[in-house]
Amino acid sequence: MKKETLTLAAVGDIHCKKDSQGTIQPIFAGLKDTADVLLLCGDLCDLGLPEEASILVREITSVVKIPILAVLGNHDVESGAQAEVTKILTGSGITVLDGDAIELFGVGFAGVKGFCGGFGRRMLEPWGEEIIKRYVREAVDESLKLESALARLRTPQRVALLHYSPIEATVEGEPKEIYPFLGSSRLEDPLNRYDVAVAFHGHVHRGALEGRTRAGVPVYNVAMPLLRRSFPDQPPLRFITIPTEPDSSRASALPPKPFTNAESTKSAVA
Numbered sequence: 001m002k003k004e005t006l007t008l009a010a011v012g013d014i015h016c017k018k019d020s021q022g023t024i025q026p027i028f029a030g031l032k033d034t035a036d037v038l039l040l041c042g043d044l045c046d047l048g049l050p051e052e053a054s055i056l057v058r059e060i061t062s063v064v065k066i067p068i069l070a071v072l073g074n075h076d077v078e079s080g081a082q083a084e085v086t087k088i089l090t091g092s093g094i095t096v097l098d099g100d101a102i103e104l105f106g107v108g109f110a111g112v113k114g115f116c117g118g119f120g121r122r123m124l125e126p127w128g129e130e131i132i133k134r135y136v137r138e139a140v141d142e143s144l145k146l147e148s149a150l151a152r153l154r155t156p157q158r159v160a161l162l163h164y165s166p167i168e169a170t171v172e173g174e175p176k177e178i179y180p181f182l183g184s185s186r187l188e189d190p191l192n193r194y195d196v197a198v199a200f201h202g203h204v205h206r207g208a209l210e211g212r213t214r215a216g217v218p219v220y221n222v223a224m225p226l227l228r229r230s231f232p233d234q235p236p237l238r239f240i241t242i243p244t245e246p247d248s249s250r251a252s253a254l255p256p257k258p259f260t261n262a263e264s265t266k267s268a269v270a
């Protein structure tokens with residue numbers, strides 16, 4: 001079904017723990033009327049345990065009845081059980097993107113976990129020790145996965161989901177010393193090359209809410225701790241509306257849709 005605009009609700013870094021039952025469901029209650037697609041930007045689980053994933057999907061899918069897309073984060077792979085975590089998510093109807101692409105309502109979505117390595121001229125280069133080369137190779141591979149996923153989409157508009165940040169602007173606020181562990185500029189190039197309408201990422205709990213790539217692609221950091229601090233009176237979700245056909249403006253040119261969750265009244269999440 002084609003729509004003129006699509007409203008995306010996005011959040012990352014839920015960090016579901018074994019004792020999180022009952023705490024996550026209220027965040028998503030009422031989402032059906034306010035968004036068309038829910039995007040989960042990694043660190044869904046705290047330790048990457050299947051038990052955590054089971055709690056998470058029960059909490060979310062009991063109230064969310066719109067399509068849900070997700071990428072994994074570094075916490076989701078911590079226990080080496082990412083295959084089982086992914087199986088639990090997909091078994092509950094959540095689409096997990098790992099270099100994959102999917103079309104919903106005429107809009108294309110590409111997702112990848114991403115990796116770190118730093119930004120711009122300070123980016124780690126594949127030089128010297130073999131282990132440094134392997135580290136950089138991981139960032140390059142994640143970037144190539146994102147690029148090939150975007151290339152497979154034939155939709156007029158593309159949306160990208162990541163866990164790690166593709167730009168430095170949204171990590172500002174974190175200690176400078178850890179910037180290289182929060183994302184990689186290698187993830188930015190595919191966003192620019194495929195003129196992505198909007199990109200979302202998590203992982204950066206104390207960063208900035210939004211920034212733009214060199215080509216002007218809007219990038220939103222939707223890490224839940226950041227959303228909680230930034231919008232303390234609202235559920236920690238970011239709502240962005242995009243046109244399903246490209247125009248001269250980008251996502252941020254559209255006014256944010258009023259947030260009308262049962263728990264919240266007339267406040268708007270920009």
Ligand SMILES: [Fe+2]
Pocket residue numbers: 013015043073075203204205
């Ligand atoms: Fe996180």
Ligand SMILES: [Fe+2]
Pocket residue numbers: 043073074075163202203204
């Ligand atoms: Fe993370």
